[in-house]
Amino acid sequence: MALYFIDTEKKGDAGHQVHxxxxxxxxxxxxxxxxxxxxxxxxxxxxxxLIYSPASYCPQCSSTAA
Ligand SMILES: [Zn+2]
Structure with missing residues (x-):
């Protein structure tokens, strides 16, 4: 298990990034x-x-996730 956070600020087309x-x-x-x-x-x-939309993976940490 790991803790996940979402950026409250939109990052352009990526929307809110999940880290x-x-x-x-x-x-x-x-x-x-x-x-x-x-x-x-x-x-x-x-x-x-459901919290912030649109949401997307952060490319930095999602690639290493199981
Ligand atoms: Zn990240």
Whole structure:
């Protein structure tokens, strides 16, 4: 399990990016919303659009996710 966060600020066409804890691209804490603790990036991504939409994976941390 890992903790996932979503950027509260839109990043252009990518929308709100979903990050895993420890991602080097993680925004400042005041621009983060805690999504929850999930086993996979996909599980986190399934609920992220319910919080902020549109949402997308962060390319930096999603590629290393199981
Ligand atoms: Zn990231």
């Amino acid at each position: 895993r804890e420890g991602c080097p691209q993680l925004p400042e804490k005041d621009q983060l919303y805690f999504v929850g603790s999930f086993a996979t990036v996909k599980a986190a991504y399934d609920v992220s659009p």
